[in-house]
Amino acid sequence: MKIAPSLLSCDFSKMGDEIIRMDKSGADWMHLDVMDGHFVPNITFGAPVIKAVRKYTKKPFDVHLMISDPLKYIDNFADAGADIITFHVECSSDIGKTIEKIKSRGVKPGLVIKPGTPASAVVPFLNKINLAVVMTVEPGFGGQSFMPDMLLKVKEIKNECVRLGIDVPVEIDGGVCEKTIALAGRAGVDVCVAGTAVFKADDTALAINRLKSLA
Numbered sequence: 394m395k396i397a398p399s400l401l402s403c404d405f406s407k408m409g410d411e412i413i414r415m416d417k418s419g420a421d422w423m424h425l426d427v428m429d430g431h432f433v434p435n436i437t438f439g440a441p442v443i444k445a446v447r448k449y450t451k452k453p454f455d456v457h458l459m460i461s462d463p464l465k466y467i468d469n470f471a472d473a474g475a476d477i478i479t480f481h482v483e484c485s486s487d488i489g490k491t492i493e494k495i496k497s498r499g500v501k502p503g504l505v506i507k508p509g510t511p512a513s514a515v516v517p518f519l520n521k522i523n524l525a526v527v528m529t530v531e532p533g534f535g536g537q538s539f540m541p542d543m544l545l546k547v548k549e550i551k552n553e554c555v556r557l558g559i560d561v562p563v564e565i566d567g568g569v570c571e572k573t574i575a576l577a578g579r580a581g582v583d584v585c586v587a588g589t590a591v592f593k594a595d596d597t598a599l600a601i602n603r604l605k606s607l608a
């Protein structure tokens with residue numbers, strides 16, 4: 394199981410140091426939550442901030458776009474140094490065009506579904522993406538409770554991949570902690586985003602290690 398700490402829960406006044414701390418603590422990917430105050434009721438940071446902190450690690454930047462019109466900003470996030478760009482199937486951009494745009498920039502595309510969206514919404518795109526993301530909380534804020542029913546969608550996506558003869562890693566995002574990660578492991582999740590569970594721990598290396606061993 395890969396762990397991608399969500400920088401949403403870091404100390405924004407020293408984001409570079411926080412990335413170094415996560416790198417040293419054994420994080421596999423850095424998860425960067427971009428919110429526009431329109432697609433979700435919260436605003437975080439954009440491409441200039443991601444570009445500024447890119448130099449603090451060589452680990453992959455997993456950029457989660459919770460924005461209404463991602464297609465318009467793909468160049469900005471690619472220029473900022475994103476390795477993976479995920480965006481929501483519920484957004485207003487053309488999904489196919491956005492996937493192609495991300496690929497054209499040499500970045501890996503991923504599609505995210507909100508809790509109210511069925512797994513079937515990502516199925517038509519499975520052969521075109523490098524990551525499927527199932528939200529296990531409503532997007533917008535860190536520190537919410539894990540929604541275990543969402544793991545049924547992980548299983549549906551995994552089954553569909555087997556049927557299609559492809560292997561698309563599945564990430565879950567939201568509410569992952571020591572109490573919930575075993576369920577994710579059993580459902581076949583490949584990557585877990587964890588904000589609160591990692592950043593609020595006294596020892597982040599121990600927290601990441603424990604999450605991995607419990608999965």
Ligand code: DX5
Binds near residue numbers: 401426532587
């Ligand atoms: C929610 C974000 C998540 C989330 C993770 O909109 O996409 O990345 O904040 O934080 P925790 O682990 O605290 O739920």
Ligand code: ZN
Binds near residue numbers: 399426457566586
């Ligand atoms: Zn996220």
